[in-house]
Amino acid sequence: MNGYFGNFDEPKESKSDLKPMDAEQLREHAHKMVDFIADYYKSIESFPVLSQVEFLDCGSRGACSHRNLYLESFNNCIVNVSPGYLNKLLPDSAPVHPESLQNVLAGKYVQTKILPGVTHWQSPEYFAYFPSNSSTAGFLGEMLSAGLNIVGFSWVTSPAATELEVIVLDWLAKMLKLPSDFLSQGQGGGVIQGTASEAVLVVLLAARDNFLRRFGKNSLPKLVAYASDQAHASMQKACQIAGIHPENCRVLRTESSNNYSLSPSILREAIAKDVEAGLIPCFLSATIVINGSLACYLQVGTTSSTAVDPLFELGKITKDNEMWHHVDAAYAGSACICPEYRHYIDGVEEADSFNMNAHKWFLTNFDCSVLWVKDRNALIQSLSTNPEYLKNKASQGNMVVDYKDWQIPLGRRFRSLKLWMVLRLYGVENLQSYIRNHIKLAKHFEELVGLDQRFEIVAPRTFALVCFRLRAPQNDEDCGNKLNKNLLEAVNATGKIFxxxxxxxGKYILRFAVGAPLTEERHIETAWKVLQEEATALLGGTGA
Amino acid sequence: MNGYFGNFDEPKESKSDLKPMDAEQLREHAHKMVDFIADYYKSIESFPVLSQVEFLDCGSRGACSHRNLYLESFNNCIVNVSPGYLNKLLPDSAPVHPESLQNVLAGKYVQTKILPGVTHWQSPEYFAYFPSNSSTAGFLGEMLSAGLNIVGFSWVTSPAATELEVIVLDWLAKMLKLPSDFLSQGQGGGVIQGTASEAVLVVLLAARDNFLRRFGKNSLPKLVAYASDQAHASMQKACQIAGIHPENCRVLRTESSNNYSLSPSILREAIAKDVEAGLIPCFLSATIVINGSLACYLQVGTTSSTAVDPLFELGKITKDNEMWHHVDAAYAGSACICPEYRHYIDGVEEADSFNMNAHKWFLTNFDCSVLWVKDRNALIQSLSTNPEYLKNKASQGNMVVDYKDWQIPLGRRFRSLKLWMVLRLYGVENLQSYIRNHIKLAKHFEELVGLDQRFEIVAPRTFALVCFRLRAPQNDEDCGNKLNKNLLEAVNATGKIFxxxxxxxGKYILRFAVGAPLTEERHIETAWKVLQEEATALLGGTGA
Structure with a gap:
């Protein structure tokens, strides 16, 4: 293997004067880092996907039969990753003198102490949570952004940073066929947030302040926000931050019979009850419909009509009640660039804001959460500041977008570069194929599960997430839950998949989210084999 | 020059299947990007520091005599950067097919269309706002973080990410000689936020919720936050977000006679008045004392006693009133790793939280704002969520830090890597020299200003920021303000400095913040020459 892996040179202490940004030193060192990272990707399958914390925890369990296979590739880097492990390996104060990069990367630190504590989100056998895509283009964009290291809070602090963001988010809005009100020419526009949590927070603040202006500053205790019990926890956190009373965050129940989508009649009923009680419905987060949140592994159903109707109907309800309607498509939004999946966001024209995470399933390195709003002034009214020291001609003349007023922080990185790199270096057709391939792989996994009578698919698969479990023995749900929990721990402890x-x-369910950039059919098959083997070990049988 | 600058090859269209994370393609392309970035730093002095927006705006003005000099280096890349410039240069929808990296970097886009719209924060002639340091080590850390591309919201999602952060922030706390209550062993600890705005927001939320628990959930309209009129706008924004009524955000006046520091007696008076009115003092942001915010170009004075006393005294007042006391040292915190500047934070032991931005003046690429608190549970109580899909053994067992509960977003990058790289590759002694060198350069600039009778120093310099201006002619302040505004525009329009x-x-004042990694004495002298020349052009005289 090239580069640093397994290359343990003697430390070269450097005591020369600090040249923190010498172009030739940057060139020399950054080339070494490139090789280190390329080698990492070359050998990524040799690492336990989940950091060895779980892996070594299970030293005494039979399920760990693959353990040695995985440890072999670590070449003397075996570290017991239990809580506090790194504290035991690093000194307790900062070094007074510098150390060579060679030593830092290979000999003493990154390879031997840090990598063993890394959970490998880019591994082709990573199927946990939702994907967090890395790609060459996304990585290059991050490099260029870190290289320029500008802080683009106002247009003038780097016009290209703001303008590229406006352009690229218009491009993406068009790829998603969002209504033109979300584009930058009118009153709307897009902005890159760090995460979907920040996206939901800023629109909730805009909605809140809108209502406080209408109903008086003391009406905060009366504001009510609605979401389904499948909505992401970020919704609850946003309410907490915005000062919406916890008892005014309506968590509306969903049913398995309805594939866990929010029923318009339940929403209408809840609103009517609140209005009667003198409260003010102000915000709906419709994660239910095209949800990509961690929770909403279930989409709206298997037929397009089931999928589309609620979004229209929910939109009608929010409109009737003059509520802010936010659609969170953090995960699934990416799929909507394919014409055959676009119908899942039919009805988005009724929404006030829409969000998707390019860092999830769109090859754009973390973080890059894209938010579009129809009324950018609502955001700006809630989030702007205009101190003297940031005043400048362009901003004062209202000629430009100042993204500082669309987000929580003041400073911001040049994040549009990485999204632009992904679109520019790959092109729309490739990105569509990329999405379709993952969905095809998930479908393949779903079929494999369907062939093994010990397992069941718990909900129809819509995108690239499969929800499944071992059937509960004798319909004993407690036993079934325990069994599936044990299966989860056993497969993750192999280090082969995560x-x-x-x-x-009330059912403990396993989630299998296909979406890592390196995942191919063979990885799906390996994963399924691991699951079957561990199931067999647990059930004591011989498999299906 | 090596690499891409001025290298316009024919486009190489690539229509092969997408391999978004092929190790060898990553290696090949990332090596090219390294050369592009190293070449950028090699030629950084040839760019106008402020994007040509201002530069070309002034085409008709005499002050732009250096214009051609700067444009020459652009080799056919002359672009008129006025609002909307990039929109005219890029297509209005995303490309369907990919384009080669060569073409993207050199031929068609980055070099010719994007770089002209960049304001070069890393230029050695950048003296605006506050610095935003880049360094080889910081850049390598960003690369490695983007390469691993993990999402470290909980310990288990990459134990090394959380643990390295805990360790490195303990190191930095020790370098700053923070009281041990801010370290991780007890009830306190550090966390990396994106920006100081987020740092002040999370501690304000912790303080708010603490008071709401004590005084009832409906007491929000009674909570009062205090800061001086020199505090950063992020304080006002945090109050807005947290729902503190604007009229309950006390902006306490400061005086030039007191070097714009907050007088304890004014704070005490304001609190007494509020308590009498039935309000609840809950939060003080003491940016006044060691402020590094954009606003507080002034520190507490020139003698150590003036500097130290207020922090102790303010702390006493907040303690007496059981308020949360936050110290914002976003900029100046970095200097406190030098023993001779540490006394500026004497009294920090009275504070509940302390913040410094490693991305400002500590060679750690943006973003990396470090926050320490004495009571981490106060943060966690305000910001935690515990949904089923994120539950895991380590978290449930309270054995680990889950940083998702210390911040606004759920997801987070592996940002401790870059701060660790800076400490590990440079060492404490080098970092101290780095700070001292900038302060020496600022002192040199201050001396140069002092030698020219047309100018005045407006406040004593404490760190590496010099506040100065052209004296108002005939003491006519309006005229003086106009004159200084014109001087600012004229010097920035040269493209030579920013x-x-x-x-x-009421006085318009020029800020000269030394802190870019490449700035040397010769850059200070050039900057001063530009300022003198433009002053002469404006005043019509012959200079000092």
Whole structure:
């Protein structure tokens, strides 16, 4: 293997004067880092996907039969990753003198102490939570952004940073066929947030302040926000931050019979009850419909009509009640660039804001959460500041977008570069194929599960997430839950794959999210084999 | 020059299947990007520091005599950067097919269309706002973080990410000689936020919720936050977000006679008045004392006693009133790693939280704002969520730090890597020399200003920021303000340097912040020459 892996040279202490940004030193060192990272990707399958914390925890369990296979590739880097492990390996104060990069990367630190504590989100056998895509283009964009290292809070602090963001988000809005009100020419526009949590927070603040202006500053205790019980926890956190009373965050129940989508009649009923009680419905987060949140592994159903109707109907309700309507498509939004999946966001024209995470399933390195709003002034009214020291001609003349007023922080990185790199270096057709391939792989996994009578698919698959479990023995749900929990721990402890779980209607369910950039059919088959083997070990049988 | 600059090859269209994370393609392309970035730093002095927006705006003005000199280096890349410039240069929808990296970097886009719209924060002639340091080590850390591309919201999602952050922030706390209550062993600890705005927001939320628990959930309209009129706008924004009524955000006046520091007696008076009115003092942001915010170009004075006393005294007042006391040292915190500047934070032991931005003046690429708190549970109580799909053994067992509960977003990058790289590759002694060198350069600039009778120093310099202006002719302040505004525009329009301004006690003042990694004495002298020449052009005289 090239580069640093397994290359343990003697430390070269450097005591020369600090030249923190010498172009030739940057060139020399950054080339070494490139090789280190390329080698990492070359050998990524040799690492336990989940950091050895779980891996070594299970030293005494039979399920760990693959353990040695995985440890072999670590070449003397075996570290017991239990809580506090790194504290034991690093000194307790900062070094007084510098150390060579060679030593830092290979000999003493990154390879031997840090990598063993890394959970490898880019591994082709990573199927947990939702994907967090890395790509060459996304990585190059991050490099260029870090290289320029500008802080683009106002247009003038780097016009290209703001303008590229406006352009690229218009491009993406068009790829998603969002209504033109979300584009930058009118009153709307897009902005890159760090995460979907920040996206939901800023629109909730805009909605809140809108209502406080209308109903008086003391009406905060009366504001009510609505979401389904499948909505992401970020919705609850946003309410907490915005000062919406916890008892005014309506968590509306969903049913398995309705594939856990929010029923318009339940929403209408809840609103009517609140209005009667003198409260003010102000915000709906419709994660239910095209949800890509961690929780909403379930989409709206298997037929397009089931999928589309609620979004229209929910939109009608929010309109009737003059509420802010936010659609969170953090995960699934990416799929909507394919014409055959676009119908899942039919009805988005009724929404006030729409969000998707390019860092999830769109090859744009973390973080890059894209938010579009129809009324950018609502955001600006809630989030702007205009101190003297940031005043400048362009801003004062209202000629430009100042993204500082669309977000929580003041400073911001040049994040549009990486999204632009992805679009520019790959092109729309490739990106569509990329999405379709993952969905095809997920479908393949779903079929494999369907062939093994010990397992069941818990909900129809819509995109690239499969929700499944071992059937509960003798319909004993407690036993079934325990069994599936044990299966999860056993498969993750092999280090061969990493999957996660959730609980739905009291059932412990396994989530298998296909979406890592390196995942191919063979990885799906390996994963399924690991699951079957561990199931067999647990059930004591011989498999299906 | 090596690499891409001025290298316009024919486009190489690539229509092969997408391999978004092929190790060898990553290697090949990332090596090219390294050369592009190293070449950028090699030629950084040839760019106009402020994007040509201002530069070309002034085409008709005499002050632009250096214009051609700067444009020459652009080799056919002359672009008129006025608002909307990039929109005219890029297509209005995303490309369907990919384009080669060569073409993207050199031929068609980055070099010719994007770089002309960049304001070069890393230029050695950048003296605006506050610095935003880049360094080889910081850049390598960003690369490695983007390469691994993990999302470290919980310990288990990459134990090394959380643990390295805990360790490195303990190191930095020790370098700053923070009281041990801010370290991780006890109830406190550090966390990397994106920006100081987020740092002040999370501690304000912790304080708010603490008071709401004590005084009832409906007491929000009674909570009062205090800061001086020199505090950063992020304080006002945090109050807005947290729902503190604007009229309950006390902006306490400061005086030039007191070097714009907050007088304890004024704070005490304001609190007494509020308590009498039935309000609840809950939060003090003591940016006044060691402020590094954009606004507080002024520190507490020139003698150590003036500097130290207020922090102790203010701390006493907040303690007496059981308020949360936050110290914002976003900029100046970095200097406190030098023993001779540490006394500026004497009294920090009275504070509940302390913040410094490693991305400002500590060679850690943006973003990396470090926040320490004495009571991490106060943060966690305000910001935690615990949905089923994120549950895991380590978190449930309270064995680990889950940083998702210390911040606004859920997801987070592996940002401790870059701060660790800076500490590990440079070492404490080098970092101290780095700070001292900038302060020495600022002192040199201050001396140069002092030698020219047309100028005045407006406030004593404490760190590496010099506040100065052209004296008002015939003591006509309006005229003086106009004159200094014109001088700012004229010098920035040369493209040779970039400085910013503020207004203090009605006076328009120029800010000269030394802190770019490449700045040497010769850059200070060039900058001063530009300022003198433009002053002469404006005043019509012959200079000092």
């Amino acid at each position: 999957i996660s779980h959730t609980v739905l209607s | 400085i910013s301004h503020t207004v203090l006690s």
